[in-house]
Amino acid sequence: MTEAMARHAATIRLAVLILLAFGGAATGMAEGRRVQIITSFPPSFFEPFRSAFRDRHPDIAVEVVQRKTTAAVIDIRTHKRPDADLFWASAPDAFELLKRAGLLAPSKPRPTGAPQTIAGYPVNDPGGRYLGFAVSGYGLVYNPSYLTARGLPVxxxxxxxxxxxxxxxxxxxxxxxxxxxxxxxxALLQSLGWERGWALWSAIGGNLATITARSFGVTAGVARGRFGIGISIDFLTEANAAGKEGNRFVLPGETLFAPASIARLAGSPNPEEAELFIDFVLSPEGQRMLREPRIGRLAVSPSAYGPQETPPHLSEIEGIFNRTGFDAGLSAGRYELVNLIFDEWITFRRAEHARLWRSLQAMEAALLSRPDEEAARLLTRARAALTRPPVSAAELDDPARFRNLARVPRGLPVPEEQARIEARIRSAIAASAAEAGDSLRQAAERLAALGWRDESQTGARP
Structure with missing residues (x-):
């Protein structure tokens, strides 16, 4: 090897060493401190927090995975997000479900000055696995122009x-x-009781114009006049109002106020950084950010409010659970059962369900001017069938029977025991619908003989 060739080889070796050194440093920077958050909140909510946290901790990268609450729960339960550190969402029963599965880590309490309960609902998990940081009021969103044009009451x-x-x-x-x-x-199942609660949900289901894909679809659909009324959270309506879409929000007589929460996941790969983010959300600065118009949430900390403000959730208000309290453990134990019953009974049979309810309503109204004892008996039988849940309250005495129900992704086989439960629920619903339909048909025949004509389906919205 010539001297020139030796110098060239040495230069190449030096260049390789420099590249390796700088590459290693760059890799180290890329693998620096970080925290990953799974949240159901929109970017308009989490981006200000991410930006403010980075200002305070510029060495910590904040990654956000936006998922619907139900999808996020599935991802966490199936360990689909092994890099996730935090779960940040509104629905407290989802946190309880993850807690019962051993998927949430304990967090130290923070001195926010928040009350222990809000309208009967605990602000923090008594076991310290999730912490409330904001308050949501659950109520009814409506479009005033839509209701006025159709002569409908609020x-x-x-x-x-x-x-x-x-x-x-x-x-x-x-x-x-x-x-x-x-x-x-x-909440309504617990406050009214299992069978009375499902009777109300069945009747509400009979009045539905549509079932939207996401919570945001309810407020958007009301604003656009696709339908006039929906169930929503206060802050979603306020966000739309900021866009001048004209929605209004009303808190029902017995209001449900519930905390939005944050929790560190048990498998968090960055526990120190995750706890720092929780610290920030519950800090005076983080709590005050919730009150900014761009976010528009009710903070749990009294320090977030000005001297002229009276936080409604901090006063002695009447809520659904003031007297009984909300049983988050009960909710978690039947989480998928409730979802399964609602979908099989109302979501998947919406058109038939609505048709049966409208016929019943029309004939009950007809009885006022055409009294008929046998027709009244038949309509009572039809209403009982339409409001009978496919799983009775007595069957809930064996909660272990339904505890292992899980949402199975499309295309995957359903476990044998769950398949049997689903088939039994579908069969019970179909039998009740057939009983209601038969009773309504007989009642219609009797009323028709008295001069009544069924126009309940004429011009009905799909």
């Missing part, structure tokens, strides 16, 4: 949604696709 309580006048004018998201809806469904 609903003021949950039972108003079952009134015949609102048939075909309500939009809703399935609880299997929305943590917001799931909590509201479960």
């Amino acid at each position: 609903p003021h309580n949950w039972a108003d949604l079952a009134a015949p006048v609102h048939a075909g004018h309500i939009g809703l998201t399935s609880p299997s696709r929305s943590g917001t809806t799931h909590l509201m469904v479960e």
Whole structure:
């Protein structure tokens, strides 16, 4: 080897060493401190927090994975997101479900000054596995122009949604696709009791114009006049109002206030950074950010409010769970059962369900001017069939039977025991629908003999 060739080889070796050194340093920077958050919140909510946290901790990269609450729960339960550190969402029963599965790590309490409960609902998990940082009021969103044009009243309580006048004018998201809806469904089941609660949801289901794919679809559909009323959270309506879409929001007589929470996952690869993010969200700065118009949320900390403000959730308000309290463990134990019943009974049979309810409502109204004892008996039988849940309250005495139900991704086989439970639920629903249909047919024949004509389906919204 010549001297020139030797010098050239040495230069190449030096260049390789420099590249390796700088490459290693670059890799080290790329693998620096980080925290990954799974959240159901929109970018308009989490981006200000991400930016402010980075200003305080510029050495920590914040990654956000945006998922619907129900999809996020599945991802966490199936360990699809092994790099995730935090779960950040509105639906507290989703946190309880993850807690019971051993998927949430304990977090130290933070001195926010928040009350222990809000309208009967605990702000923090008593076991310290998830912490409330904001408060959501669950209620009814409506479009004033839509209701005025059709001469419809503004609903003021949950039972108003079952009134015949609102048939075909309500939009809703399935609880299997929305943590917001799931909590509201479960709240009424607990406050009214299993069978009375399902009777109300069946009647509401009979009034639905559509079932949207996401919670955001409810407020958007109301704003665009696709339907006039929906169930939503206060902050979603406020966000749309900022866009001048004209929605209004009403808190029902018995309001559900529930905390939005944050929790560190048990498998968090970056626990120190995750705890720092929780610290920030619950800090005075983070709590004050919630009150900014661009976010528009109710903070749990009294320090976030000015001297002239009266935080509604901090006063002694009447809520659904003031007297009984919400049983998050009960909710978690039947989480997928509630989703399954709602979808099989209402979501997948919406058109038939609505047709049966509208016929019943029309004939019950006809009885006022055409009394008939046998028709009244038949309509009572039809209503009982339409409001009978496919799983009775007595069957819930064996909660272990339903505890292992899980949402199975499309295309994958359903476990044998779950398949049997699903088939039994579908069979019970079909039998009740057939019983209702038979009773309504007989009642219609009797009323027709008295001069009544069924026009309940004429011009009905799909």
